[in-house]
Amino acid sequence: MNKIIAVSLFMFGCGRPLKQVNSDELHTIVARGPVASxxxxxxxxxxxxxxxNTKIYQMYRFADSDxxxxxxxxxxxxxxxTGNPELVCQEQIRQHQELLTPFTLANLExxxxxxxxxxxxxxxxxxLENQEKVRNAFVECLFSRSEDGxxxxxxxxxxxxxxxxxxxxxxxxxxxxxxxxxxxxxxxxIKKSWLARPEAVYQTSEFEYQKGxxxxxxxxxxxxxxxxxxxxxxxxxxxxxxxxxxxxSYLEENHFQQSLPLTPILTSQGTVVSSKDGFFQSSGSVxxxxxxxxxxxxYGADEAQPMVVDHVDHxxxxxxxxxPDSNHAGLNSFAxxxxxxxxxxxxxxxxxVPFLDKAIDVRVNQSGECNxxxxxxxxxxxxxxxxxxxxxxxxxxxxxxxxxxxxxxxHTGRVQGVTDGAxxxxxxxxxxxxxxxxxxIGVGFVQDENYGIRRIDKxxxxxxxxxxxxxxxxxxxxxxxxxxxSLQERYGKDKGQDLAASYFFKHLLFTDSYLESYDSxxxxxxxxxxxxxxxxxxxLITEVFAAHGLATSVNCEDDAPQTxxxxxSLTLALYDIGPEQxxxxxxxxxxxxxxxxxxxxxxxxxxxxxxxKLPLLSRNDERTFFAYKGALPLQGVDVVTLIxxxxxxxxxxxxxxxxxxK
Ligand SMILES: [Ca+2]
Ligand SMILES: [Zn+2]
Numbered sequence: 001m002n003k004i005i006a007v008s009l010f011m012f013g014c015g016r017p018l019k020q021v022n023s024d025e026l027h028t029i030v031a032r033g034p035v036a037s038x039x040x041x042x043x044x045x046x047x048x049x050x051x052x053n054t055k056i057y058q059m060y061r062f063a064d065s066d067x068x069x070x071x072x073x074x075x076x077x078x079x080x081x082t083g084n085p086e087l088v089c090q091e092q093i094r095q096h097q098e099l100l101t102p103f104t105l106a107n108l109e110x111x112x113x114x115x116x117x118x119x120x121x122x123x124x125x126x127x128l129e130n131q132e133k134v135r136n137a138f139v140e141c142l143f144s145r146s147e148d149g150x151x152x153x154x155x156x157x158x159x160x161x162x163x164x165x166x167x168x169x170x171x172x173x174x175x176x177x178x179x180x181x182x183x184x185x186x187x188x189x190i191k192k193s194w195l196a197r198p199e200a201v202y203q204t205s206e207f208e209y210q211k212g213x214x215x216x217x218x219x220x221x222x223x224x225x226x227x228x229x230x231x232x233x234x235x236x237x238x239x240x241x242x243x244x245x246x247x248x249s250y251l252e253e254n255h256f257q258q259s260l261p262l263t264p265i266l267t268s269q270g271t272v273v274s275s276k277d278g279f280f281q282s283s284g285s286v287x288x289x290x291x292x293x294x295x296x297x298x299y300g301a302d303e304a305q306p307m308v309v310d311h312v313d314h315x316x317x318x319x320x321x322x323x324p325d326s327n328h329a330g331l332n333s334f335a336x337x338x339x340x341x342x343x344x345x346x347x348x349x350x351x352x353v354p355f356l357d358k359a360i361d362v363r364v365n366q367s368g369e370c371n372x373x374x375x376x377x378x379x380x381x382x383x384x385x386x387x388x389x390x391x392x393x394x395x396x397x398x399x400x401x402x403x404x405x406x407x408x409x410x411h412t413g414r415v416q417g418v419t420d421g422a423x424x425x426x427x428x429x430x431x432x433x434x435x436x437x438x439x440x441i442g443v444g445f446v447q448d449e450n451y452g453i454r455r456i457d458k459x460x461x462x463x464x465x466x467x468x469x470x471x472x473x474x475x476x477x478x479x480x481x482x483x484x485x486s487l488q489e490r491y492g493k494d495k496g497q498d499l500a501a502s503y504f505f506k507h508l509l510f511t512d513s514y515l516e517s518y519d520s521x522x523x524x525x526x527x528x529x530x531x532x533x534x535x536x537x538x539x540l541i542t543e544v545f546a547a548h549g550l551a552t553s554v555n556c557e558d559d560a561p562q563t564x565x566x567x568x569s570l571t572l573a574l575y576d577i578g579p580e581q582x583x584x585x586x587x588x589x590x591x592x593x594x595x596x597x598x599x600x601x602x603x604x605x606x607x608x609x610x611x612x613k614l615p616l617l618s619r620n621d622e623r624t625f626f627a628y629k630g631a632l633p634l635q636g637v638d639v640v641t642l643i644x645x646x647x648x649x650x651x652x653x654x655x656x657x658x659x660x661x662k
Contacts, residue, residue: 059099061575068099068575071155075144082149086110089123089141092152098618100139100157108139108159119145120153127159129201134159134194160196195219195228204228239281240318241265241274241289243309243331248436249444250395255328257320258335262293265319266308286312286319291330294359296337298330301365301385329364329394333383336400337362343435344408347505355379355411360404364394370445372399374406376418381407389447396444398452401435402428412508422466423514425473429456430480434501439481456481462515462549476514479548480504483521486540518545527600534558536600567653569623570642572596574632574659581631586614587623591644591652594626598633601656604641611643634659 058072081088093100093108111126120142127137137159143150195204202221219229242257259278264271269284288310291298298307307330313320323331341356350357361380369388374381381403383393393399405428410418418424429441433456442453454470456477466472480500488496507520518541525535535541539558545551569589577583586594595611597604604610614626634640642655 056571056573059573059575068096069157071096071099073152073154075151075153078151078153080146080149080151081143085113085121085123085141085143085150088143088150088152089125092141092155093125093139096155100155100159111138116142121145121150127196129194129196132194134196134201137196195221202228239279241278241280242318242320243289243335244320244322244324244328245332245335246328246395246397248397250327250391251444251448251450255322255332258339260289260321260331260335261338262295263334264290264292266290266310286314288312289321291334292359293334293338294357295341296334296362297359298334298362298364300326300330301363301367307364326365327386327392327395329383329392332397333362333364333381333394333400336397337404339397340401340404340431340435344431344505347502348412348509352509353408353412355408360407362394362400365392372403374403374410376406376410379407379410386447391444391447393445396442398432398436398442399445401432402441405429405431408508413512414510415512420513421469422472423476423512423517425469426476426480426514427473427508429454429473429477430504433477433481434484434497434504437497459547461547464549473514475548475550476517479517479545479550482544482547483541486544487537490537490540515550518542518551521545528603567591567642567644567655570594570644570653570655572640572642572657574634577629577631582634583630584614584628584632585617586626586628586642588642588644588653589623591624592647593645593649594624595643595645596628596632597641597643598637599641600639601641601654604643605651605654 055073055077056071057074058070059068060070061068090108090110107128108125109128110123112124114122114124116122121144123141123143124138125140127134127139139159140154140156141152142154142156144153145151193204193206195202202223204219204221207218207220208216216230218227220226221228241260241263243260244255245258246252246255259274261274261276261278263274263278265274265280265282266287266289267282267284268287269282271290272280272282274280288308290306290308292306299305300307309321309323309331311322311324313322321331322328337360344353345356348356358379361378363380363382365385366382368384369386370384370390372381372383372393381400383400383403384390386392406418406424408431409424409427410416413419432441433439439455439457440452441456443450445453454474456474458474458478459482460471460474460478462475465475483503484497484500486496487500490496491499503521503524506524507517510523511517511520521541522531522535522538525537525541527536534556537558539554539556542551542554542556546553567588570591571587573585574582575584584596586596588594594614596614597611599610612628612632614628617625617627619625637659639656639658642657643651644653646652
């Protein structure tokens with residue numbers, strides 16, 4: 001009772017509630033550091049759309065605002081500018097001002113022009129507020145320079161600070177003193193300056209304080225007392241964690257350094273975990289890494305604890321770990337699982353397959369020889385040590401991908417589990433072959449030999465080749481490999497490979513036996529939800545599967561992929577406006593109306609009720625721009641059709657574009 005009264009008295013005495021932040025939480029805020037790591041998070045969350053036929057080929061927006069962070073230009077389409085770079089830059093910023101809001105050129109002052117390398121020039125403009133400089137706030141143009149003049153490559157908008165702190169707390173010097181307690185080491189207010197966030201500009205005060213031997217800095221908005229930034233003053237460079245691994249197998253003369261994402265790093269000041277891109281921040285010295293991430297945990301032979309790799313090299317920009325004693329077996333299998341998981345994520349989401357977010361156990365250097373296996377239901381991959389004429393399997397990536405394919409099979413399908421042994425072997429081989437774009441499986445499995453243990457481009461036919469599971473698995477693996485080749489013949493290398501991989505991974509969601517694969521592919525290929533009409537690649541898919549005894553041959557030819565007049569001047573840029581919500585800017589050459597349709601051209605041009613009209617934004621000599629603000633219904637949509645119409649509502653052109661989240 002006494003205690004409660006004491007607290008109440010204190011609260012009244014103070015005139016306002018006690019702060020929820022305590023000393024440890026303050027330290028957590030500060031541990032996030034100055035806000036320098038914004039790049040990666042923007043790329044993760046920004047929707048972008050690359051389209052080949054516009055000067056602007058990519059734009060990145062800040063994840064939580066409408067403001068453009070980067071505009072990348074296609075220099076093959078940009079006109080050469082003569083004149084001095086500062087004036088050209090100011091003019092370009094003026095022209096793109098709408099995208100770069102909330103600036104006006106009046107708030108920007110020429111700061112620096114720099115030659116970068118032999119033929120790049122960068123012009124930096126400083127952002128001002130009340131005629132004072134906003135800290136670290138610049139807008140920059142990057143030009144390539146040739147004898148003819150300048151070509152704009154990029155406009156970068158670093159004109160505001162992007163504070164991720166959401167403490168909901170406001171503090172002043174009294175509060176900080178209170179939180180730190182008696183002798184807490186508040187060294188006082190050091191300076192006032194301006195900082196800008198996308199939505200506002202703040203006049204700020206910076207406070208320094210000390211904890212133990214370390215000095216810290218807090219930046220607080222004067223008007224609200226909100227903490228905008230906290231950081232240590234002990235300089236710790238943002239570092240990259242890399243590990244020695246193989247592109248494909250130990251047969252490569254040199255192992256290479258691959259960044260290790262999501263990996264616990266053991267330092268003299270505790271454990272930190274690297275980011276998805278392998279970055280980390282620590283002022284402690286690195287002692288090793290633990291091979292235990294959200295995606296994979298690696299165990300050595302007969303060990304109950306995750307493997308720790310402690311052979312550490314400190315470079316200028318980061319830390320490289322290696323495990324030469326075991327030929328990098330642990331690191332290589334760790335990195336291989338991350339790599340193949342990332343590959344599958346291009347086509348399957350963790351919502352579809354929660355397994356992608358689950359750690360799989362990998363046991364390396366297992367006793368026994370010449371094999372590897374996956375244990376169903378337990379998500380464990382066992383990889384044998386070298387012996388009997390075979391390599392250490394943890395250094396043969398194809399085998400790791402194959403085993404991971406079994407695990408994926410175990411966690412997909414209308415029923416979970418491995419329901420068809422031959423299908424599962426086929427899945428493992430297809431995962432390896434599609435990742436490597438090579439039909440040879442198991443390169444390096446036999447010690448020091450670069451031939452694989454099997455190939456999936458030899459035609460095996462159902463039911464002739466049924467029997468032993470690996471051999472029988474070659475029927476479906478061969479069909480998918482041929483599909484991969486045929487789609488590339490039809491659509492070109494990139495699109496063909498992408499479509500084949502997309503169909504393969506997605507069909508696993510509802511296919512339990514390879515005898516169902518053909519039907520599943522036709523469902524995925526369908527573009528009008530009508531099985532009575534042939535899907536765009538019906539004849540191609542049927543021919544491939546019939547050649548492997550998995551479909552009945554039909555004598556037919558698909559329509560040419562492009563059946564409507566294409567207008568390649570149509571472009572679309574998407575940007576985030578909130579969680580899973582996007583807005584759009586469309587443009588086209590000399591067009592009157594711009595429509596967006598979720599789906600393929602064929603569907604969209606047959607049914608104009610499903611068109612979404614984008615309001616006119618602006619027009620210049622070359623292009624007309626249209627903008628849609630408000631959330632587009634894009635969830636689950638992977639293609640949209642851009643449609644231009646004339647004043648009379650007649651379609652003048654269309655273009656199919658693919659949407660992907662980066
Ligand atoms: Ca159909
Ligand atoms: Zn297998």
